[in-house]
Amino acid sequence: MAFRFEILGKDSLTQARLGRVETLHGSFSTPAFLPVGTQGTVKSLTPEELVEVGVEAILGNTYHLYLRPGHETIGRLGGLHSFAHWDRPILTDSGGYQIFSLGDLRKISEEGVTFQSHLDGSLHSLSPEKVIEIQRSLGSDIAMVLDECVPYPSPYEYVKTSTERTTRWAERCLRARQEEDPALFAIVQGGLYQDLREASARDLVRMDFQGFAIGGLSVGEPKSEMIRILEGTVPLLPERTPRYLMGVGTPEDILEAVVRGVDFFDCVLPTRNGRNGTLFTSRGKISIKQAQYAEDKNPIDERCSCYVCRHYSRAYLRHLYMAKEILSSRLNSIHNIHYYMNFMAEIRSAIQKGMLLDFYTHYKSHPGRPDEG
Amino acid sequence: MAFRFEILGKDSLTQARLGRVETLHGSFSTPAFLPVGTQGTVKSLTPEELVEVGVEAILGNTYHLYLRPGHETIGRLGGLHSFAHWDRPILTDSGGYQIFSLGDLRKISEEGVTFQSHLDGSLHSLSPEKVIEIQRSLGSDIAMVLDECVPYPSPYEYVKTSTERTTRWAERCLRARQEEDPALFAIVQGGLYQDLREASARDLVRMDFQGFAIGGLSVGEPKSEMIRILEGTVPLLPERTPRYLMGVGTPEDILEAVVRGVDFFDCVLPTRNGRNGTLFTSRGKISIKQAQYAEDKNPIDERCSCYVCRHYSRAYLRHLYMAKEILSSRLNSIHNIHYYMNFMAEIRSAIQKGMLLDFYTHYKSHPGRPDEG
Numbered sequence: 245m246a247f248r249f250e251i252l253g254k255d256s257l258t259q260a261r262l263g264r265v266e267t268l269h270g271s272f273s274t275p276a277f278l279p280v281g282t283q284g285t286v287k288s289l290t291p292e293e294l295v296e297v298g299v300e301a302i303l304g305n306t307y308h309l310y311l312r313p314g315h316e317t318i319g320r321l322g323g324l325h326s327f328a329h330w331d332r333p334i335l336t337d338s339g340g341y342q343i344f345s346l347g348d349l350r351k352i353s354e355e356g357v358t359f360q361s362h363l364d365g366s367l368h369s370l371s372p373e374k375v376i377e378i379q380r381s382l383g384s385d386i387a388m389v390l391d392e393c394v395p396y397p398s399p400y401e402y403v404k405t406s407t408e409r410t411t412r413w414a415e416r417c418l419r420a421r422q423e424e425d426p427a428l429f430a431i432v433q434g435g436l437y438q439d440l441r442e443a444s445a446r447d448l449v450r451m452d453f454q455g456f457a458i459g460g461l462s463v464g465e466p467k468s469e470m471i472r473i474l475e476g477t478v479p480l481l482p483e484r485t486p487r488y489l490m491g492v493g494t495p496e497d498i499l500e501a502v503v504r505g506v507d508f509f510d511c512v513l514p515t516r517n518g519r520n521g522t523l524f525t526s527r528g529k530i531s532i533k534q535a536q537y538a539e540d541k542n543p544i545d546e547r548c549s550c551y552v553c554r555h556y557s558r559a560y561l562r563h564l565y566m567a568k569e570i571l572s573s574r575l576n577s578i579h580n581i582h583y584y585m586n587f588m589a590e591i592r593s594a595i596q597k598g599m600l601l602d603f604y605t606h607y608k609s610h611p612g613r614p615d616e617g
Numbered sequence: 618m619a620f621r622f623e624i625l626g627k628d629s630l631t632q633a634r635l636g637r638v639e640t641l642h643g644s645f646s647t648p649a650f651l652p653v654g655t656q657g658t659v660k661s662l663t664p665e666e667l668v669e670v671g672v673e674a675i676l677g678n679t680y681h682l683y684l685r686p687g688h689e690t691i692g693r694l695g696g697l698h699s700f701a702h703w704d705r706p707i708l709t710d711s712g713g714y715q716i717f718s719l720g721d722l723r724k725i726s727e728e729g730v731t732f733q734s735h736l737d738g739s740l741h742s743l744s745p746e747k748v749i750e751i752q753r754s755l756g757s758d759i760a761m762v763l764d765e766c767v768p769y770p771s772p773y774e775y776v777k778t779s780t781e782r783t784t785r786w787a788e789r790c791l792r793a794r795q796e797e798d799p800a801l802f803a804i805v806q807g808g809l810y811q812d813l814r815e816a817s818a819r820d821l822v823r824m825d826f827q828g829f830a831i832g833g834l835s836v837g838e839p840k841s842e843m844i845r846i847l848e849g850t851v852p853l854l855p856e857r858t859p860r861y862l863m864g865v866g867t868p869e870d871i872l873e874a875v876v877r878g879v880d881f882f883d884c885v886l887p888t889r890n891g892r893n894g895t896l897f898t899s900r901g902k903i904s905i906k907q908a909q910y911a912e913d914k915n916p917i918d919e920r921c922s923c924y925v926c927r928h929y930s931r932a933y934l935r936h937l938y939m940a941k942e943i944l945s946s947r948l949n950s951i952h953n954i955h956y957y958m959n960f961m962a963e964i965r966s967a968i969q970k971g972m973l974l975d976f977y978t979h980y981k982s983h984p985g986r987p988d989e990g
Contacts, residue, residue: 284936288943313936317912321932329928539690555702559694563657563686570661570946 247427259505267385272300298585307342323383336384372416403435427454445480518576550582620800632878640758645673671958674706680715696756709757745789800827818853891949923955
């Protein structure tokens, strides 16, 4: 097993940890944000551009890659790293989330889940064993178990049944694992029911997983509920393995989770927002399409040192957006991912200096980037 | 006038010339191919990427930039170079071609042309004087006169009337020029009628232009007709000023024109083809969407040294194309522009070595890249 997680430091006033993950494809620092490379590419960007803004690891979507071009194809081509020209760590999800959000006519059973492809309507079945096989073919560094991401809101009985099945699926994933397989993370479910979260965590931590994710949050529930569940769940997870909050999120939510002891995050937000013209700045978000930027010579953010802020005006970025130019998506995505990477680096630096609570307090009162105060 | 054209060498067996153009924003070698930056960006690419594949000068479309974001806006922002982060030479067309191909309800008179914007239907009038003013605001290095690009086929009388008006417009453009303005090129029209081409060239070369373009070709006429007109027109143009074949074209057509004495070219072909999945290789064009490439580990072209061919397989490029990923347009465009730049460099090298006729003969019998034989 090439996977190793080392805790380099802990914040004394919060639950935050500073860590380092080692994989066959190199290491990355935590707390970490992984940009999403849905279909084998972080949309619009090259690997070199990701490295330039400080990205150390990315996420790949098993559901999308399984459907197109197919995991067997990627396997025959040498795996996802070689296919996508990305030689650093890759975490792959299990496909569960997309099956339940994108797949049509899905049917869930003890065996697994059957669904229609959102691309062509073709019928597919995925089992816990199958998603392990798929992630093996992709050659990811960190694989996830098959889970059902329970929608919000869901009744107690449904969540209980689903969560118990997710736990049984996790056990089957573990049994299906082979010698050279990726590290495997389990996913705690349980919706917004504390007792179900506890049961899920209790059952999963007994098994031999290399890390634990918290799933089923940031699915539309109030933020206070997300925080309540985080506070109730993180302490149930082992100290010495990574904790991963799936699909989160905004910088604010990431910070809330870091102070509660979470180590990994992933989200499409910086890239999707970028394509939609929403840009993160040290003074909060701006929408570049607004007419006020039509002749604005300033960069997106004067405090930002990214390629885009060094060379382009808001006026040009607005023009590219209005003209629907491809370069618009690229430049906006570079800036937003740079913002996220810088944000995570500042969080890690604050933990190291024992200043995370100051950072947190300041950020809450000055949304945007904390060093501007 | 910061513009200078120096002929560095002439081929003894063809009409080809090797040259160097100097502008306020640096120089470029001829025969030159200028990628098209329609709306202030060569679609999908950054200036750094253009420089990396050897681009020395680009073309900007006056029609598009006039409509959006507006030449006055670009002028207030410091000109197109600063706006688009491109510090090398820019040639701008006059907008004539787009008015006639994209504008709705256009009405042409001696004064100029009135048309509706293809964007929002708004009414606009452009005169010879106005297009000079627009190109001044853009801050281009080489400006073009307003012309009517006569469609193919057109009756003799129409072409005669139109061409004579284009000549009068050219004279007005020249009179409207101010001290610090860009170099100004006239455009020879005349359709496929040799006597009209002769009259157009004769009248224009009497005036004080820094270069002469040949317009109204590659608009659907048979290739043999294009070559006939080229052969009849180029010899009428001055030796010591650049000759520019507008909107051309395929590598084959460029080579045909170079051996007949043409120095500049521009075309959307490498970028548009790239976005459509058509790639230039040393063995001819390929369509990357074809199923045969689904598991093809080879680069687009084994003989190509571009970023894309160094790092990505045909299989990955096909996947990106099928998945409609933005990165597909980028990588395909980089490769195709690299192909064009390499092609032009090989042409220049062949002229320098006195081998252009060999190059030409070989290329005609081995479409693709001439050094593969």
